[in-house]
Amino acid sequence: MNDWHDQLRVSRAPFIPSVVWVAATPPGEGFVSLSRAEDETCWRELVDSDEPIITQVDDGATAPGRTGWRPSSSCSQPSLVAAMLDTLDVREEQRALEIGTGTGWNAALLSARVGSYGHVVSVEVDPAVADDARRALTKTGYPVLVVTGDGTKGYPADAPYDRTICTASVREIPRAWIDQTRPGGLIVTPWGTDYGDDALTCLTVHEDGSASGRCGANLAFMRVRHQRRDYRDPTADQLDTAHTSQTTRTGPELFEITDFTRAAFTIGLRVPSCYLTVEDLDDNHRRIELHDLGSRSWARISLVRRHHPWTVHQIGPRHLWDEVDTAYTWWRQAGKPTPDRYGLTVTPDGAHEVWIDAPDHEHRWPLNL
C-alpha cells in the first residue's frame, strides 16, 4: 500500500459526484462524461486510484453526454493531496483557510486534522460546485464552513488563519491571503508563471506583512478563474506577415526549454506574460507556441524530424521566441538552476521577488506580473 493511503484517512468516494469526466480517445479530443449508474466498475476504479478526477468541465456549461474542453473542477490526485497537506503541516486546533473547495474532500481531510477545536473555512467560486461540497461535507459529518465566492479575497470574517492552502494555482499571491494568515503562519499553493507548470510553494508570513519561502515539486493544477492563461491562434493573413527565421537549437535543447525540471521554470520567471503550448501533430511534427494576449504577440517553432534547423514564426511587438532563447542562454550560464532552488518573497506592497537559494543571492529579481 502507498504512503498516501495511510495519510488520507477520509475516504474520497462520498465526495465524488456520480457523473465525472475522463479524457476522450484518442487523447486531445476533449473530455467525455462517465456515469456511475452506467459504469459502476470504471467509476469505482477511478475513485480508488491515485489519479485526479475531473468533476466539472467548461465551468459547468457542458452537459454530460457532450464533449467538454476545459476541466474546471476536479478532485486532486491523492498522493499529491497528501504531499500538499504534509507541506502545510496543519495541526490539531488550528484555523485553516482553503481556496478551491472542489468536491470538499481536501476540506474534510483538513477538518479531520484540526479536530473539533480547530476551524476550517473553504472558499469555492462556482456556486453549484460549492453546493455539492456542502452537501457531501454535511453528510459525512465534517464541520467545514463552505463559502461561495472568489477565494483570492480569502474570507476575512474568520481570519486570522494559521494555515492557508490553495488547491488551484496562482500567478500572483493575493494580498488577502497574507493579510489573513497570522505572522508565522504558512501559505501553501501551486504557484508559477504563464510559462509551463507550477511549483508547490510554501510561504511563511512575517510581522511586517511580507511572506517568503521556497518552491518545490512540479504541479499541474488548474488556475484560479480570473488568472487563467489563454492562447491565440493567428489568422492565415497574420501568418503571412510573420517575421520568419530559423533556430539552430537542437531537439535536446528544445526539450530543456519546455521541461519544468530543466529550464522552463526559469524561463517563465525571466520572460513575463508568455504562455507556452506544445502540440504533437504526429510522430514527425511538433509545434511549440508562445502566446501573449496582452501585447498580441505570438511565436511558433515548427519542429520536423530530420529537417533541422527549424523554422520560427513571430508576430507582434514582442519577439517571444527571441526572449525565450535569451532566457534559456541565461539559465545555462547561471548553472542550470532547478525549480527547487528558487524562492519567492512577496513584499508588504505586493511586489514579487524571486531568488535562487537565498533572498540575498546575486541572482534575484522582481517579477513583472
Ligand SMILES: C[S@@+](CC[C@H](N)C(=O)[O-])C[C@H]1O[C@@H](n2cnc3c(N)ncnc32)[C@H](O)[C@@H]1O
Ligand atoms: C483542483 S479543484 C480543487 C480540489 C478540491 N480541493 C478537492 O478536494 O476536491 C480547484 C477548484 O478551485 C476552484 N476555483 C477556481 N478559481 C477560484 C477562485 N477564484 N476562488 C475559489 N475557488 C476557485 C474551481 O472551481 C475548482 O473547484
